[in-house]
Amino acid sequence: MRYETKSRARVIFHVDMNSFYASVEMAYKPSLKGKPLAIAGNPEERRGIIVTCSYEARKFGVKTTMPLWEAKKLCPDLIVLPPNFDRYRIFSQKIFQTLRDYTDLVEPVSIDEGYMDITEYIQKHPVSIAQDIQNRLLKELDLPCSIGIAPNKFLAKMASDMKKPLGVTVLRKRDIPKILWPMPVSEMHGCGAKTTEKLNGIGIKKIEDLAKANDVQLKNLLGINGIRLKERANGFDPRKVDPDSINDYKSIGNSTTLPRDITSEKDLLSILQSLARTVSARLKNKDVFTTNVAITIRYKNRKTITRSEKLENPIREEQDIYNQAKHIFMKHWDGSPVRLLGITGNDLVEEQHVVKQLDLFTFEEDAKEEPLIETIEQLREKFGHDIIKKGIKVERKEGQTDTSFDKDFLRKN
Known part of the structure; x- marks a missing residue:
């Protein structure tokens, strides 16, 4: 029996793998589970840079883009491995093969995240489908993920970031004033460091401020992207899940x-x-x-x-x-x-x-130019x-x- 949504709105999933590189290494070598693990460019170098880390490492304050020496100071028992991109690609392909078992409308957007449109494929409650996907990825690949469920891509993306690891979060349009608007604009998908700085400069601190901002002022400040961001802040995002975008x-x-x-x-x-x-x-x-x-x-x-x-x-x-x-x-x-x-x-x-394959030399050279740091942060925070x-x-x-x-x-x- 097909599950019918009352509003007949689209049902979009955003599937985001949790600490993907570190999770793959733990799946590949189970003895690493439960231990503070970091993936770093040039781990042999004292000042290598953290690319990603496990949640066990994050409890000590270890963060992405942190210098390795600082991470080890915070977590002396930190296990550091070099990135193995061939391994990550293989696991990624298996992830998307699994997602396509639920719908043909799967749009990969990076190696560890993608959108699904299950509107026409719903056989049971969307939350049950999301939990089934989580359980399969855990059982078959030993990989955790968080899933956001919403009527459009933007809200699904925001929802998937709200509970990690292993979260399933539903974000409806009626939830926007209570859940989305109180958040700072810096946490909004689409607002990088520079955009946030510009918005803060005209008094837009929270997503609610952006949702109610003056169109002319936004367009003068950010161009057409300012209008798009305001639309997203109000829960409007007409983009379709496009499997062909990968081609x-x-x-x-x-x-x-x-x-x-x-x-x-x-x-x-x-x-x-x-x-x-x-x-x-x-x-x-x-x-x-x-x-x-x-x-x-x-x-x-x-x-x-x-x-x-x-x-x-x-x-x-x-x-x-x-x-x-x-x-x-x-x-x-x-x-x-x-x-x-x-x-x-x-x-x-x-x-x-x-994302760069960070090592001491590329990071320090690029760090002289702040835009790269912003780019890295944007990617890591998605x-x-x-x-x-x-x-x-x-x-x-x-x-x-x-x-x-x-x-x-x-x-x-």
């Missing part, structure tokens, strides 16, 4: 036909630098990073080659793009006169999904503004998996 591959590039055929390495590299500058600006304008850089070379005889390389970490700064493009160009240019050059950033990831436009959609290639991880920068070459 959307986005590219941003720039190319130029040279005024004459050029053989000078110095001149060609100067052109690459200019192209990298443009690509970097376009990536920043779209709030995305590239995880795959490609170059195009067209020779005097019109022979054209395109070569690309996947990256270990996502990039979008001009110099990073130029260095990668130069590396590829020098490897494949045969010295012949060049008629056209191009640089393309492929397999883009949205800013809120960017914030994001969800305003990235869809890009170019390409045909699926043979051998491509059915998960979002083909565009996940954690993959190996």
